Amino acid sequence: MIRVRPMMALDWPDVERILASGIAGGEATFETATPTWEAFDAGKVTDARLVAVDTDDRTVGWVAASRVSAREVYRGVIEHSVYVDPAHTGRGVGRALLDAFIDAAEAAGYWTIQSSVFPENDVSLRLHESAGFRVVGRRERIARSMLGAHAGRWRDTLLLERRSTRNGHDTP
Template sequence: MNCRIKEITKSDWNDIAEIYLEGINTNKATFQTEIPTWENWNTSHISSCRLEAILDNKILGWAALSPTSSRCVYAGVAEVSIYICKNSRGQGIGTVLLENLIKISEKNGFWTLQSAIIRENSASIALHKKCGFREIGVREKLGKMRNGIWHDVILMERRSKLVGIN
């Protein structure tokens, strides 16, 4: 996919939020039930690691990191969020975004990226594996969707070969 990757800004929020809502509506991308405000999303994601994919001035997807802990010993560990608009899935946008997010995370000192992916989200699991993540565990019936169905979560991680202990 020949899209442009750039940092997410507040002016992009409406498009980012729309893609996030599409993910919510799949019932397999997140346990979130509502889109957060820009302010809440902004404060919960790492400012140096937020990317969007753009083609023909349209945002096709986004990826961002959020901290896993406020403890300083985990400063190099972050959680991945990645969402692709429904009309652009399966076209390689997720790969481009995640590969770029990995590069920028390493430039910012992150040695471990982790993801918690709902088991039924096989496309996201495959994407993460393609980009060097490995499955490290399963949390059974971790969360319930608004339809009342409980879901397992696959835990995945990627250790940097450039940052931290190798």
């Protein structure tokens, strides 16, 4: 049984461990090292930052987002990342996190959720599609991978988007 709850500073060691696994795998991010808690905390919105915990209250996944711009007109647009502990993949953790994240983001007034995903990351693409995300573009050769099987190679990302059904719709 998985429970999703707000992320707290005391979750950082497990969040960092899960992020480090994603970095090492080379299919989740261009990042090459984990940030400090202070840097992570400063860069993520607090109203939609969640962890998934198992029955022993161990963190098995997390989701967090950043604003895409400091400009006021984009205040409702965030870019998220979702990570699952490799030992817990295929158990619905990612879907539980993404569903709870979408609910929290909509409750906070966000109208667009974005994510950049490597085209080879079929699991993430299927997860996002099942949660209502769609591919809105391909960024060709956006950055060079520094780790993993793709080290030294330029890679594409797919830009995914989910538009809120509650926020950002003007009615006459």
